[in-house]
Amino acid sequence: MTVHGASREALAAAREQLDALTDNTSVDAAKLADELAAVTALLDREGSLRRHLTDPAQPGEAKAGLAQQLLGPQVGVGASPPKVGEETLDLVSGLVRSRWSRSRDLTDALEELSYSADLIDAQRANALDEVEDELFRFGRIVTGSSELRAALSDKAASNQAKAELLRSLLGGRANPVTERIVVRLVTHPRGRSLETGIDALSKLAAARRNRMVAVVVSAVPLSDQQKERLGAALAKLYGRQVHLNLDVDPTVLGGITVRVGDEVINGTIADRLDEAARRMAG
Known part of the structure; x- marks a missing residue:
């Protein structure tokens, strides 16, 4: 805010x-x-x-x-x-x-x-990391599913119907706090998209422990060692603890891209190929 x-x-x-x-x-x-x-x-x-x-x-x-x-x-x-x-x-x-x-x-x-x-x-309940990760994953699911996004943003549907849909999707599969937050974001959006609301909640959760959030996209899942090295490098760069929200996208063709706030640190092979093509065209 x-x-x-x-x-x-x-x-x-x-x-x-x-x-x-x-x-x-x-x-x-x-x-x-x-x-x-x-x-x-x-x-x-x-x-x-x-x-x-x-x-x-x-x-x-x-x-x-x-x-x-x-x-x-x-x-x-x-x-x-x-x-x-x-x-x-x-x-x-x-x-x-x-x-x-x-x-x-x-x-x-x-x-x-x-x-x-x-x-x-x-x-x-020592579940803040779990809730952060679940919020991020749910946001990615909504982004990737036009049908689900349409159902949750349908102005003709009642809040009760939307809440019941969310509980059928999340009930027993997510932390109760995650479920409560997502239901409230959907039923009382206050002019925001669900993705925008989840992004704001992710930053709020990070602030509770004075840390930043980095959205990391890689071609394949990162190993625990890679995650530790990346987290340490980002903490050194920004001078504070950084929480990693991890996503996998095979189209990046290798490497990773990292977004911290409005700053993007891009190290993907796909982007290097694009840059090489631009230089050749020039």
Whole structure:
């Protein structure tokens, strides 16, 4: 998530608050993720509410009070239970007390926190690497299947139908956190393609351990020794740990190509042949 001005400071504070909250292992990170996602969906639907909660002319405490009134426990006889738990309410209250450059930045921040809570849940179970790899592989499957991509992006299909399709594909085959994340990305895309959403989640997962993500395409699967050497070389180049997302594409004809963010390190035979052909033509 890229933000500027006041939103950058607000998001940084929200990230710190989430980390401090989830340092307590008694906090249910999965429940927190679901509740933050529900609040995100609410503010996406209710534009006037979102604008009110980010209005710089309104006092922070007044906006926090409104959030607590809407989401917290109700007062009176026969009152309904709170819509979210205490931890989620504290996070949302902190968010609306902050200043935001744009009202949409608030909902983007809530969404990021919800996915971060999911990743924290995976990290607690020592499954973050597994979830990262499964997200990457699923993204490649979607990219390679026009039929599946069409089914998951079909605006005429209900979210329930899409969720059931995903659960039939992933249920019992993927980590529960992966399944939860993918279902949410598909049913609440917020204007993004699934591939874009998965790429953002991959970067968010890497950031949890202060590491980068490299997408590596090779003609044949890399051996463990090759992966170790490549990881060490990239870590030395970028000055931080690099997680490798590996893909195999026989059309590269040997060698590898590596993409880190917007930078591409190309060492494939196919590209060398193309370069030689261009020189001969010149």
